[in-house]
Amino acid sequence: MLGLRRRGVHRAAACLLAPVVLAACSAGGGASLAAGERLPDGQFRGGAFVVSANEPEHLVPANATTTRDGQILSALFTGLVEYDPKTAEPRNAMAESITSEDQRTWTIRIKPGWTFHNGEPVTAQSFVDAWNFAAYAPHANGNAGYFNKVEGYAALQAAKPATKEMTGLRAVDATTFTVRLTDSFSQFPVLLGFQAFYPMPMAAYADIDGYEEAPIGNGPFQMDGRWRHDEFIRLKRFAGYRGTPAFADAVEFRIYSKTSGGYEDLLAGNIDVAHDIPPDQLAAAQAEFRSGFVERRSSAFYYLGFPLWDEAFADRKALRQAISLAIDRPAIVRAIYDNTREPAYSVINPLTPGSRPDACKLCDYDPRRARQLLAEAGGFNGPLTLWFSTSAENQPAMEALANMLRTNLGIEDIRFEVLDFAQFLSLVKARKVTGPFFSSWLMDYPSPHTYIAPLYTGGAATNRTGYANPVVDRHIAEGDRAASIEAGIAAYQRAEDVILDDMPVIPLWFGKTRAVHGDRVTHVAIDPFSRIRVQDVQVVG
């Protein structure tokens, strides 16, 4: 008995102590990374840093539809156009000039002398080939739709298209190509910064799956090794870059499946920048990091859409307006979201050129007027069902909203239909929802067009509410055909005015995005697409 006991105790003790001993013996912490060198003008060049990231879905530009893809690609590629990090105004990047007489045929000249990371020159043909590749339906690229305004696009949409090239695209010489659209589109240059329009080298087409594991781009950083799925993606500065070079020598995107993982690693000092923070840690993060806490608007637009195919809501403008006036947006943003959102008084996100912060005349909380309008509309009978997807923050916000409607409008019977996101989206797309639905929208390019046309044009594929107003369609068409980007914006604003009066959707709030960083890095800025501009980050420690 004695022997057994001793053995057992020894075994137990060994098991308990082993990890502690091992931990003490091994080297602590993550690898130590190189610091930057201080230059005479006070900036820091060189060094390496680590950013948290989510596992991208695709790294082929033609198929990269999400922001997480864009985060990596925006470091690997430079498009024709880029967007000012603060104002989101488009400006030429690889393009020398983008001109058109009639907003329909565009002549794009690119800067000469640029090369891909493998040395291949970036020519007009690089863009033409990449765009044809994206639009060709059998490749099943997620970004194909961005080319639907180019002449010849429709011919590439069959199951076995006769041709692989759009007739509207033509390379004139090594640095010039023309794009002919099916109709005038004043906002065309603004689109060209989106990742769908990046060029690709010839090496990509031979083995596109292999290319995706280590994309070769033309941007300030190039791949350092392959894409290590769910682990990391390492980039190093591209010495042959012809634009403004990156400050750091290397950056690692460390992949986390949960936001909290990245944040915890930042707290432990293992990474330098945590992209996004778990909502419940916000106050703590702000207090702890102070100047390392970066917050800015995101392009997210959250709204309550009405099912306008349902007679309870169609043709009842006053009812929809009443509901909008009965919602106290600032109160919800403050109490439920802890100011991680911003109340919306327009349907165009404020970070977009052409947004007007107070465009909505029926969004300021006014319960008295709401009741008046409800009476004008003839009241509301029957249960009101609110549809939304299961997200940690949706439920309390919807409950608060429902309570406001109960209190201010006297609509007692309010129910919820809560589904997981994929199911919710399917039902909305299939027009099977029976009441207002809470949804969101992100911009693809910084133009009011991206918030107006896809959601409110009659018959558009992403028009979830079924809204169709010929006046709005006319204004949108005027904007598309306008003689300049600014003139187009003015027309879209007119469309927005009509929309804000008709209220097919109730604008609720806009999103914000955050990043936190440690002392080793400075100049951590978030661009309008919620991406961290890794080329601007300087490593000081």
Add this chain to the structure above:
Amino acid sequence: MTNYVVRRLLQVVPVFFGATFLIFALVYAVPGDPIDALAGDKAVEPAVRAELRDRYNLDDPLFVRYGKYIGGLATGDFGTNFRGRPVSEIMKQRFPVTVRLALLAFAFEAVLGLAAGVLAGLRRRSFMDSLVLVSTTVVVAIPVFVLGYLAQKLLAVELGWFPVVGIREGWRSYFLPAIVLGSLSLCYVARLARASLIEAMRADYVRTARAKGLPERRVVGVHALRNSLIPVITFLGVDLGSLLSGAIVTEGIFNLPGIGQATFSAIQTQEYPTVVGIVTALVVVFILANLLVDVLYAVLDPRIRYR
């Protein structure tokens, strides 16, 4: 015995087909279009949608789709997920992580649990016994995610003894998650071992063995323990199976790219090929784990004979 094992192995076939077909049917019965889920808020071009539906046989009737899938399996092709990544590659990348985590957690819970249980069982009503009983009750009461976050915060973030997240530091990365994961099962093992050892020590053969003059070490170690281990082995066998199927919560907290996380996110994003592929592999794992447990019975207890 051989007959028994062969018979059990043959049983694997209908169980395998039945289980995989069930999963296949259930997963595709979930409402919602996976191609739509891929696109999220944005629209999918009709031609692209048609191409994807054709690629993944989504327009075929269920049996045809299942048949094509099984046909692919026969050649080791688990298909590709809707984003174009081969499922076998996903599994090859993810399974080793889960296996390491599972083995470490298993070793931890088996060794420590048995030791604690045996000690407690031998020294009933002693301090050791009370300590084991109380601590196991406390640990069982704490949800695993609380345990996980606490351990991570205290031991990794504050004290820096272990890596916070990820698998960058080799085996060291797995210690803390393994401890967290194994802690619950450890309590069960300890209590189970304790209870069955107490039961076994009261048996006649133990009294006889003592009467024959055997050292206590042999009485307990050779005779009593072998019999009392049967319920513990059962539990451990089933537990190993469930450990290998991936611990979603622990993998999430410690950012381990394992099977649990893969299945969870695949279900959320309606990536059916991944879900079916992983579950198919796990069905086989479970069946084999159960077979192993049953065979071990016969080894442990000569009274159990299979014909």
